Amino acid sequence: MRVKIFVLAYSLLLSGVAFAVPGGGFKKVVSKNATNTFNPEEIKEELTFDYIHIHSFGGGKQSCLYCHKTDSPSKKDVKRVSGELVCYECHREVYKRIDSHLYHHKNIKNCIMCHDPHQSDNIAKLKGDGITACMRCHASNKAGYCVHPQGEKHLDPRNGQPVTCISCHFTMGTDYKYLLKKNGESALCYQCHSPKRYK
């Protein structure tokens, strides 16, 4: 009996680790393959700045000191401004907009939870594409349960791009429940599922 309890407690602890928001270091998130987006893989990345999007600089190597306190930058020496991450210093308007909405993602002001502050190949410098960025956390908890077809084989009729989580949700702040972009009772679905959609 004791062994069973121990095994149960241990497995719960481990699953707790899986639920936690990945925080350590900067990692690129990729799907193992195009059809298995629910099991993303995190690859530790090196700072090469060979990516489509890189953070703006302005002082060459000295630019690190905009956000880090020391010459040997690490995640432990990131500056804080007015109690927020250093991002606040230049992106105040983004913070203001977040506050102006009814709903937003949990821990929304911990920007580096979803965005890579250095380099990324994804829009908005997300750590993964529109699916894997969310699946890092939501693949293993109930909030990520989704029945809508997604991925490369399901194209959004509005723009011809693959349907992803961010086709319907916007984590940075909306006025609709579940971080939906529009009213989930009709307006949101009608964007694609109405015969009038092209009008």
Next chain:
Amino acid sequence: MRISALIILFSMVFSFGAVAENLNFRWYMSLKKDKRENFMRQPVFVAFSGNGKKAYVVDAKGKLFSYTTDYGTPGAAFFAGTVLKKPISMARIAPSKISVVNREGKEIAIVNLKTKKIERIKLPFIPGVFYFKDSLFYILDRSSGDIVVLNAKFKEVKRYLHGERDGFIDFKIKGDKILALSPIKKEVVLFSLDSVKPEKVVKLDADRAKLLIPVSFDVDGEGFIFICDNVAGNVKVFYPEGGFKTVIFEKGQKKGELYYPRYIAFDKHDKLWIVEEGNGRVEVFDRERKNEKGN
């Protein structure tokens, strides 16, 4: 006689004013596929041919698309995987030569389309957008934030400095002037091509405009400054002296809406081209004319 002349003069001045402030844009066309019906994935840049008849769209996933600027008819596409490695900007530097800036490897690749010969030049900095004018390469150095000018042998001949702290994120060459955008200070800096000293700095009224993440800009014939706001999914228009004028377009995925727009540019016909990374397309907008049917 004098009164009628005055009326004509007044109406002319008035009508000029109406044209000058015509910021009513209407959707003109969407470009999202090549002629084999393959979709763009992550367009980030658009360039125009010298005569303004062709547009070249750079897809950072490794493809260059070409279209006619009048009806958006797709032309040849270029997608040699060995040449294009996260391309972020390009220019046609000769009738049979294109030049592409690859972010991966931090290089310029010069492709001779006739001979298929490829020349690669490693750059000592992180390259951004670039333009080709009078045999010179004007490249944005994303590590220092300055605009670097390289000659035909790729030696640095000039550098337009951004000043303190935040570097430029985009620039445009208009005639003999260079205009550059500082995203954090929210300024547009004007240089003359032959001098690296700033001629004028236009401070944008960013607080009133609620400018979130400015990533690109252009200036129209009347001097209005159009700033592409990436996160807000719209374009903010400022007076030539920096005062906030209005916001055009809305965030979204439908036709005419913008989702993470990355780059904007006016073509020779005064159409506004908006490269939308989020929607994987290029939206082209035309100005509404007063004398058109239905207006």
